[in-house]
Amino acid sequence: MTAIAAPAVRRTASRRVIVDRILLYGAAGFLALWTLFPIYLIALAAFSERTAIYDYPKALLPTRFSADTMSxxxxxxxxxxxxxxxxIVALGTIVLGLLIGTPAGYALARFSFPG
Structure with missing residues (x-):
């Protein structure tokens, strides 16, 4: 006997799930902008003319590119x-962390924990 397969039931996300996702992605986008905007302003100041650094109000889009400030x-x-x-300090920290962390990680991997 052959049975007719029922069509797949599509479940739509509830309104609450959709609102939660919108809020989550909105908050993540806001935090990303909050973090990246000062970095953008620093980069903009670094590659603008030295006199343009003191302009008020600042232009959010670069008007001219200059490497004089970086130079x-x-x-x-x-x-x-x-x-x-x-x-030198960063490389020393990396090497020291690897020298201490590698044997410690190996010891923890081989250790038999109760339970």
Whole structure:
């Protein structure tokens, strides 16, 4: 005997689920903008002319591109040596973390926990 297959029932998401998703994605988008907007303003100031940094109100879209501000910053006294020191400390931290974390992770993986 052959049975006729019933059509698949499509379940639509309830209004509450849809509203919850909209609120969640809206909050995530707001937090992303809250975090990225200052970084955008810093990058905009870094690649604009030095006189345009003090303009008020600031233009949110770049009007002219200039590397003068970045050139001035990089050529300032102590910037490159500070950058070198930061890279050395970061690499040392990575190596030290790996030297301590790798054996600790192996020991925890081999340890037999009760339960």
């Amino acid at each position: 001035f910053f990089v050529n300032s006294t102590g910037v490159l040596s500070s950058l070198r020191n930061s890279v």
